Amino acid sequence: MPLPVQREIDARGSFCPGPLMELIRAVRGSEVGDLIAVLSKDPGSRTDIPAWLKKAGHDLVAMEDEVGYTRFVARKVR
Amino acid sequence: MTKDVVIVGGGVGGLLTANLLARKLLPGGARIHLVDATGMHVYQPGFLYVALGLANARWLARDTRSLLDRRVELVVDRVGGIDTEASRVHLEVGGSLPYDQLVIATGCTLDYDAIPHLREASYTFYSLPDAQRLREALRNFRGGTLVIGVAGLPYKCPPAPVEFAFLVDEFLRRRGLRDRTAIRFLSPLNRAFTIESASKLVAPIFAKRGIELDTFVNVESVDPERHELSSLEGETFKFDLAVLVPPHKGADVAITSGLAGPGGWLGVDRHTLRVTGAENVYALGDATDLPISKSGSTAHFEAPVVTEEIAAAIEGRSPDQVRSRYGGKVVCFLETGRRQATILSFDYDHPPVPPRPSLLWHAAKWAFNRAYWYTVPQGRGV
Numbered sequence A: 001m002p003l004p005v006q007r008e009i010d011a012r013g014s015f016c017p018g019p020l021m022e023l024i025r026a027v028r029g030s031e032v033g034d035l036i037a038v039l040s041k042d043p044g045s046r047t048d049i050p051a052w053l054k055k056a057g058h059d060l061v062a063m064e065d066e067v068g069y070t071r072f073v074a075r076k077v078r
Numbered sequence B: 001m002t003k004d005v006v007i008v009g010g011g012v013g014g015l016l017t018a019n020l021l022a023r024k025l026l027p028g029g030a031r032i033h034l035v036d037a038t039g040m041h042v043y044q045p046g047f048l049y050v051a052l053g054l055a056n057a058r059w060l061a062r063d064t065r066s067l068l069d070r071r072v073e074l075v076v077d078r079v080g081g082i083d084t085e086a087s088r089v090h091l092e093v094g095g096s097l098p099y100d101q102l103v104i105a106t107g108c109t110l111d112y113d114a115i116p117h118l119r120e121a122s123y124t125f126y127s128l129p130d131a132q133r134l135r136e137a138l139r140n141f142r143g144g145t146l147v148i149g150v151a152g153l154p155y156k157c158p159p160a161p162v163e164f165a166f167l168v169d170e171f172l173r174r175r176g177l178r179d180r181t182a183i184r185f186l187s188p189l190n191r192a193f194t195i196e197s198a199s200k201l202v203a204p205i206f207a208k209r210g211i212e213l214d215t216f217v218n219v220e221s222v223d224p225e226r227h228e229l230s231s232l233e234g235e236t237f238k239f240d241l242a243v244l245v246p247p248h249k250g251a252d253v254a255i256t257s258g259l260a261g262p263g264g265w266l267g268v269d270r271h272t273l274r275v276t277g278a279e280n281v282y283a284l285g286d287a288t289d290l291p292i293s294k295s296g297s298t299a300h301f302e303a304p305v306v307t308e309e310i311a312a313a314i315e316g317r318s319p320d321q322v323r324s325r326y327g328g329k330v331v332c333f334l335e336t337g338r339r340q341a342t343i344l345s346f347d348y349d350h351p352p353v354p355p356r357p358s359l360l361w362h363a364a365k366w367a368f369n370r371a372y373w374y375t376v377p378q379g380r381g382v
């Protein structure tokens, strides 16, 4: 069962602006404590998304591999 | 009975859809109304050139009527409300219009107020008056630290700040100010540009031109007294001149009609462009919440899809399976300065493979700038 979230963004097929930008925008528009999921099939997301979450001080809650894409779940911490 | 099509917004998406529909439908097949708040069609890519003194503002706007098929009725008014229950749009001045099919192409609104002091402390080239103001500031600039950054996501034309960095570097060199100016490019991501392959082309040119790259900087606040900006990620940057992409949101009417989701963007099906939760309503261009570039090019490739869906509904047939599906196609140029550019072409399934920047793509971009009025709004080449 995928983790239930406040907001899920299907960024599959997004090369520009890309899944990370979609995640950053969702984090900006969310409340502290919210869980946000982003779906990406860009292999770069596996490094980019955790790196940004770390720098911005938010949590990576899950990184779930599905067929042909990955589902990242983040928690807005501050 | 004659059907009514109402298109709200006469930008790239709305104007093109109106013209394509007029051509596609049989005479008398439908009444088409295009409602636009200004009655002027604006070529926004030109704002960048205006800011740098490379183009004249007069070149950037034309009367919408002059670009519109005779069979479309132009209404210059602002849509203040959309009633999907009654299938009507309410105009601010001229009453209301009924629709059988509705297209929302209201673009973005710049949301300066989302960041206190943004307007007094920084500059931008995201609207014509802003570009003219920046042009003055650049004329009076005598050197110091110039920062270029992004103060909100999403924003239209993702390559524009990168292009500005290259072009302002050239501008400052011409004026003999480059060795007195530090240019810092504040990227929201961990690389120079969102698309990795393009970033690999851009980053070495930044280095060669002495443009300093700071990564993971999403501008969150500006301090006008200290000439300092702070990022969402917790860093601060001093500046003498800050050029920032302002926060964007969807159009007011998208928000007040209750159709839009967070940020005022309209949820749509990524292939059919039908607005989620409403019947006979489509959206295209910057107004949607699709996770793809907000660009004129996107609207350009979406318009034929909306046209086919609506034409099929009016003609009582099922839509052509291929032409009624948007595959995510976008084609954008990226200027790298010194008369060079590259091109980014991609869709939902195919990432871009940008060629090395060259004079060829720069020339193509300028040919496009000039040919725009005669090609894009008319749907030539779609």
Ligand SMILES: Cc1cc2nc3c(=O)[nH]c(=O)nc-3n(C[C@H](O)[C@H](O)[C@H](O)COP(=O)(O)OP(=O)(O)OC[C@H]3O[C@@H](n4cnc5c(N)ncnc54)[C@H](O)[C@@H]3O)c2cc1C
Binding pocket: B008, B009, B010, B011, B012, B013, B014, B035, B036, B037, B038, B040, B041, B043, B044, B045, B046, B047, B048, B077, B078, B079, B080, B105, B106, B107, B108, B125, B126, B127, B156, B157, B160, B251, B253, B284, B285, B286, B287, B294, B295, B296, B297, B298, B299, B332, B333
């Ligand atoms: C500096 C800059 C550079 C750019 N460069 C490029 C580029 O190189 N290539 C590219 O493809 N794109 C570029 N773009 C992006 C491009 O201009 C936009 O993505 C494009 O115009 C979007 O088209 P649209 O039809 O969705 O919205 P718009 O063209 O913005 O049109 C929206 C229209 O809706 C009208 N409207 C809004 N609300 C209402 C209402 N309530 N009632 C009636 N009318 C209403 C407005 O008056 C406007 O005419 C650039 C943009 C900027 C700012």
